[in-house]
């Protein structure tokens with residue numbers, strides 16, 4: 001692949017007129033020349049207080065669980081239950097994903113984001129869609145823009161889908177991106193396997209049949225997102241990713257060694273320390289609904305810093321679009337206790353809500369539930 005500086009010169013003029021942010025173009029190399037950041041990147045001060053302490057989240061060793069050792073599985077399940085009941089965040093080590101594969105995926109992320117803007121824009125996100133390249137989401141929003149570039153694509157495991165990620169890269173960017181696609185294809189396959197194992201551990205931790213959720217997510221459709229956070233000259237004014245709860249079911253995040261992920265817990269922002277070879281796992285709104293509120297989908301954000309760029313890879317696990325999301329039988333009380341907290345919904349409905357009607361934040365699930373109830377009363381009349 002030609003990633004040499006000359007490829008910059010070969011770029012045709014880029015049409016960026018689709019941006020809705022009053023002409024903001026998130027080209028970090030030119031933004032870096034300025035001493036202040038554009039207004040559109042400034043977040044309200046209430047969203048920006050600095051984290052002072054580390055989040056109390058366990059680093060769970062999965063080796064005993066993978067070897068079928070009952071005692072260490074129960075120990076791991078206890079740690080997971082405790083973390084998920086408090087804030088929904090924990091880290092896993094000895095997770096079975098090869099270090100090389102994980103490292104490779106991060107390296108390809110560097111390669112992609114170092115491409116000239118015009119090349120990245122070939123994969124630009126289509127209006128209303130989830131997949132593709134996005135520069136600060138400036139095509140979707142006009143204020144509180146995140147100081148990041150992202151590349152998202154879908155992953156599903158099914159007969160004939162062995163090349164689903166590779167084909168995406170080749171079709172969007174060209175034949176020379178086949179190797180990049182292959183690295184992410186392999187990474188997604190590993191993440192899917194790990195996600196099912198974690199989901200099984202979550203079931204054990206909730207005291208329900210260990211296969212209950214695993215079977216539900218067997219045909220899951222995932223979203224893989226590569227995040228690139230450039231250094232920022234005024235990091236205290238902006239955010240890399242604003243405060244939000246993931247609408248998805250479960251997120252497995254690989255963050256590099258720089259740090260920047262923070263969680264709001266115990267009335268304060270707390271940082272998640274990068275642990276070598278660990279993956280960060282968090283509960284999303286959809287799993288919170290599946291556990292009838294017992295496991296928490298917690299507010300989190302990513303901060304940026306003045307000198308160092310940061311990369312993270314988020315693998316969002318989502319149920320098949322048409323599956324009904326409700327706590328498993330025989331009764332919701334088994335997992336969450338008390339009456340049903342959320343109505344039945346599908347991932348297709350929730351996804352449509354976050355892409356067309358609502359910018360995901362800390363209130364997404366509550367706002368979605370209201371929207372769902374009001375739109376079903378409209379269709380019922």
Ligand SMILES: C=C1C[C@]23C[C@@]1(O)CC[C@H]2[C@]1(C)CCC[C@@](C)(C(=O)O)[C@H]1[C@@H]3C(=O)O
Nearest residue numbers: 146223241242244246247248316354355360
């Ligand atoms: C369904 C989704 C909405 C967001 C992408 C995702 O696939 C999973 C997480 C969501 C997001 C990362 C939460 C923070 C706000 C957001 C706009 C972002 O900063 O990227 C998010 C998503 C989105 O693109 O709508």
Ligand SMILES: O=C(O)CCC(=O)C(=O)O
Nearest residue numbers: 227241255261302312314
């Ligand atoms: O980059 C990070 O550390 C977090 C990103 C995140 O929360 C997300 O993409 O949903």
Ligand SMILES: [Fe+2]
Nearest residue numbers: 244245246300
């Ligand atoms: Fe998130």
